[in-house]
Structure formats: structure tokens, C-alpha cells
Amino acid sequence: MPAWKALPAAVRDAHQALVDVGNWSNGDVVRLSLGVSRPYLVTNPAHVQEVLHERAAIYPRGDDTALWRSVRKLVGDGILAEGESWVASRRILAPLFRPARLNAMIEPMASAVAAAVDELHGAASAGTPIDVGRELSKIVCSAIMRVFFADRITVSDALQIMAAQEMIVNAMAPRLLAPVVPWWIPMPGDRRFAAAVKSIDDILLPVLRQAQRQPGDGDDVLSALVRARTDDGRGLSEKQMRDDLVSMVAVTTETSYVVLTWLWPVLANNPDVATRLYDEIEQVVGGGQVRSHHLAELTYTKMVLEELLRLYPAGWIVPRRAAAADILGGVRIEKGTTIILSPYATQRMTAWWGPTAEVFDPERFAPGREDAGGRHRYAHYPFGAGMHRCLGEHLFNLEASLIVATLLSRFRFTLTDASIPATRVAASLRPARKVEMILKPLAHSPTR
Numbered sequence: 264m265p266a267w268k269a270l271p272a273a274v275r276d277a278h279q280a281l282v283d284v285g286n287w288s289n290g291d292v293v294r295l296s297l298g299v300s301r302p303y304l305v306t307n308p309a310h311v312q313e314v315l316h317e318r319a320a321i322y323p324r325g326d327d328t329a330l331w332r333s334v335r336k337l338v339g340d341g342i343l344a345e346g347e348s349w350v351a352s353r354r355i356l357a358p359l360f361r362p363a364r365l366n367a368m369i370e371p372m373a374s375a376v377a378a379a380v381d382e383l384h385g386a387a388s389a390g391t392p393i394d395v396g397r398e399l400s401k402i403v404c405s406a407i408m409r410v411f412f413a414d415r416i417t418v419s420d421a422l423q424i425m426a427a428q429e430m431i432v433n434a435m436a437p438r439l440l441a442p443v444v445p446w447w448i449p450m451p452g453d454r455r456f457a458a459a460v461k462s463i464d465d466i467l468l469p470v471l472r473q474a475q476r477q478p479g480d481g482d483d484v485l486s487a488l489v490r491a492r493t494d495d496g497r498g499l500s501e502k503q504m505r506d507d508l509v510s511m512v513a514v515t516t517e518t519s520y521v522v523l524t525w526l527w528p529v530l531a532n533n534p535d536v537a538t539r540l541y542d543e544i545e546q547v548v549g550g551g552q553v554r555s556h557h558l559a560e561l562t563y564t565k566m567v568l569e570e571l572l573r574l575y576p577a578g579w580i581v582p583r584r585a586a587a588a589d590i591l592g593g594v595r596i597e598k599g600t601t602i603i604l605s606p607y608a609t610q611r612m613t614a615w616w617g618p619t620a621e622v623f624d625p626e627r628f629a630p631g632r633e634d635a636g637g638r639h640r641y642a643h644y645p646f647g648a649g650m651h652r653c654l655g656e657h658l659f660n661l662e663a664s665l666i667v668a669t670l671l672s673r674f675r676f677t678l679t680d681a682s683i684p685a686t687r688v689a690a691s692l693r694p695a696r697k698v699e700m701i702l703k704p705l706a707h708s709p710t711r
């Protein structure tokens with residue numbers, strides 16, 4: 264297989280370069296030539312299934328890829344790692360994500376979202392532009408800190424943690440763009456990275472110690488960690504609890520708001536989609552608070568969110584490392600090689616999505632059409648797959664529907680810049696610039 268000289272294009276637009284290589288190779292496994300690092304790019308859904316599912320044992324996360332190594336420097340050895348500590352963390356945390364438990368959280372989450380959205384009325388009445396990313400972070404934190412962390416972490420602490428995370432995902436960029444640079448060579452973002460990790464610990468460790476003194480019997484993340492016992496009856500070490508706590512704060516906040524930030528430019532550029540979405544929310548929710556029974560009726564909203572996750576999957580790369588030699592798609596993979604899977608690339612390729620692959624079209628996810636045209640199950644895998652499949656999928660779907668329905672039942676919006684932002688290389692798929700909008704209250708919207 265020829266090596267694709269991807270570096271110059273990757274530096275200009277890393278995300279589009281992955282899509283281009285995928286289209287060029289038509290889904291064959293290709294070796295990227297990134298200096299001394301020569302990972303394989305895997306874009307064919309059938310190969311994705313093999314790596315993440317059928318032969319997952321051969322393809323662990325590995326901690327020497329640029330992404331995982333950076334992530335591990337923040338979150339240590341918990342749920343985002345691999346091996347024994349990951350197994351233990353998954354066993355402790357997975358029960359918190361059971362659908363029955365999450366469904367019971369809809370009403371408290373809806374009230375928290377409504378209260379946070381109501382705070383936007385001041386800016387809306389004054390016609391002041393709002394920073395969409397920042398406001399969505401606040402809304403997400405209000406919902407999640409209440410139901411997942413039992414208000415043990417305040418929203419203002421959570422926002423400070425998110426600001427530190429912001430520093431971290433940006434500080435990772437030089438490493439992601441130059442995966443060839445060894446770790447012992449200091450890079451521009453390293454010092455900021457370390458300072459940001461410390462500031463997160465400074466907030467969360469006191470919260471963790473307080474939870475150890477007063478465990479509580481709730482099923483929030485902190486109570487679950489403090490109550491957890493190993494097979495031989497011991498409690499978790501403080502390091503294990505810290506790693507899982509930091510991981511959980513990171514995954515519950517970062518990805519959700521990043522995905523939802525893309526929605527507004529997308530709606531501004533697809534007015535027909537926007538009109539249908541407004542109509543559905545108007546009919547189902549009207550002017551009151553979104554209630555749990557509304558969610559089942561928000562069919563088009565869900566289609567829009569699926570399509571948003573197709574074109575803007577927060578987890579745009581899912582790196583793995585071959586722990587043994589293998590043959591994948593007819594290509595021999597040597598032990599120790601890095602494998603890059605990219606939901607972003609696969610989900611935009613014409614081979615799986617047709618000539619209109621890059622067009623935003625929620626009809627692709629109309630009920631009953633999920634496998635339209637024989638679409639492969641793994642052609643759309645924004646939440647990963649296999650044993651490391653995202654635990655937060657259902658939670659994201661609930662909270663995203665609540666947030667979108669609440670915002671659009673109260674406001675219409677105009678963007679200060681209506682173009683679709685370019686993407687920025689960071690740990691999650693971020694817009695390259697701030698998205699700002701001016702809100703206009705709807706006639707029936709409650710004012711505070």
C-alpha cells in the first residue's frame with residue numbers, strides 16, 4: 264500500500280485531510296506518512312468493526328499515541344485507560360448510566376436546563392451577543408452537576424474546571440499535530456498543561472476528601488466511588504478515585520457542549536431544517552417547560568442531533584495500538600503500530616454516505632431509514648464501539664434534546680457570523696473560532 268504523503272495537507276486542515284485520504288483510498292487501510300510516525304488510517308466500517316469489536320484484544324488504546332498519552336496525563340488510570348484499572352472503573356461507573364436511572368433524571372435535568380436557559384433573557388432583551396460555547400457550558404454544567412454529582416461540585420467550580428480543560432485540549436494540539444516529537448522534548452503547551460491539571464486537582468481533591476468523610480447513599484459519581492469495593496473488599500485508593508472523578512467531570516462536560524456548539528451555524532445554513540425543527544418543538548413543547556414525556560415525541564430533533572453527530576463527532580479520532588501483528592483489510596499490521604480510526608472521516612466519506620456525504624440532511628436518520636441503502640452499522644459510530652463504547656450516549660441524547668428544545672421554545676437566534684466555522688485541532692472537534700449569537704425571545708417565552 265503506498266504511503267500517503269499527508270503531512271502538508273494535515274497541517275492546513277487535519278480533519279479534512281483524513282476525509283480526503285479516506286475518499287482517495289476508497290476505504291482501504293492506508294499508511295500515513297507523518298515523518299517518523301507512520302500510523303495506519305482505518306476508514307472502512309467493516310475494518311472499524313474488526314478493530315473495535317471483533318479483534319479488540321489485539322487493538323488496545325495503548326498509552327503511547329499522542330492523544331491517549333495526553334489524555335492519560337490528565338485523567339490517569341481510570342475509565343479512560345486500559346487493562347485492569349479500566350475494568351474496575353467500568354464496573355463501578357457503568358451502573359450510573361443505566362437507562363432506567365437516567366430516565367429518572369430527566370425531570371430534574373429539565374428544570375436545571377430551564378433555569379440556566381432563563382438566565383439568557385437579560386442578554387436577549389438587550390440584544391447583546393452571547394458566546395455560544397460559554398453559555399452552553401453553563402447549561403450543561405447546571406444539568407450535570409445536579410444529577411450526576413449531586414451538587415457536590417458547584418457550577419462555578421465546574422466552569423473553572425472546564426476553563427482548565429480548555430487550556431488542556433488546546434495545549435495538546437502541538438502534540439497531536441507533531442506526534443513524531445518524543446515526549447522528553449518539551450513542547451510549547453507542556454507547562455500550561457501541567458498547571459491546568461494542578462488547578463483541576465486543587466478543586467476536585469477537597470471535594471473528594473469531603474465525600475470520603477460523608478459518603479452519602481446516593482448514586483452520584485462521588486458516592487459511587489467512595490462506596491466502591493474491590494473483589495477483596497478494600498476501598499479504592501485516593502488516586503483511583505481521583506482519576507475516575509477527573510475523567511467523569513471531563514467526559515460529562517466537554518463533549519456535550521462542543522457538539523451542541525456546531526448546531527447553530529448548521530441551522531443558520533440549513534433554513535429548511537431549522538424551520539422543521541422549530542415547528543416540531545413548537546407543537547410538542549409550546550411555551551412551557553420541556554417535560555420527560557415530550558422527549559419521545561421530538562422525533563425530528565433526534566434526527567437533527569444524529570446528523571450533527573455524523574458531521575461533527577466530538578471524538579474525531581479513536582487511536583489504537585496493535586499489540587500483536589495482524590492482517591487488516593489485506594494489509595499486514597506490525598506489532599506496535601498505531602492505528603487511527605476516525606469517526607469524522609468515515610462519517611463524511613462518499614463511499615458510505617453517497618455523493619452528498621458532506622450535506623447536512625437529517626432525513627438520513629428518519630425512523631426506519633437507519634440502514635438505508637445497506638449502510639453498514641459502523642458507518643456511523645460517533646460514540647465508538649466495542650468494549651470501550653461510550654457510556655454517555657443515552658445521557659447525551661437526553662440532555663441534548665432537553666437543551667435544544669428548551670432554547671428553541673424560548674428564543675430564535677441570529678449569528679454574528681453565519682458561516683460554518685473551520686475545525687480546530689484539539690482533543691475534541693472544536694470550531695476554530697468563537698460562535699456568537701443574538702437571541703430574540705419568542706412571544707410566549709417566560710421572562711424573568
Ligand code: HEM
Pocket residue numbers: 324342343344353514515516518519522572575576577578581582645646647648650651652653654655656658659
Ligand atoms: C454525557 C456525555 C458523555 C459521557 C458521560 C461520556 C462518557 C464516556 C466514557 C466514560 C467513555 C469511556 C468508556 C470506556 O472506556 O469504557 C467514553 C468513550 C467514548 N465517548 Fe463518550 N461520553 C459522553 C459524550 C460523548 C459524546 C457527545 C461523544 C461524541 C460525539 C462521545 C464519544 C466517545 C467515544 C468515541 C468514546 C470511545 C473512545 C474509545 O473507544 O477509545 N462521548 N465516553
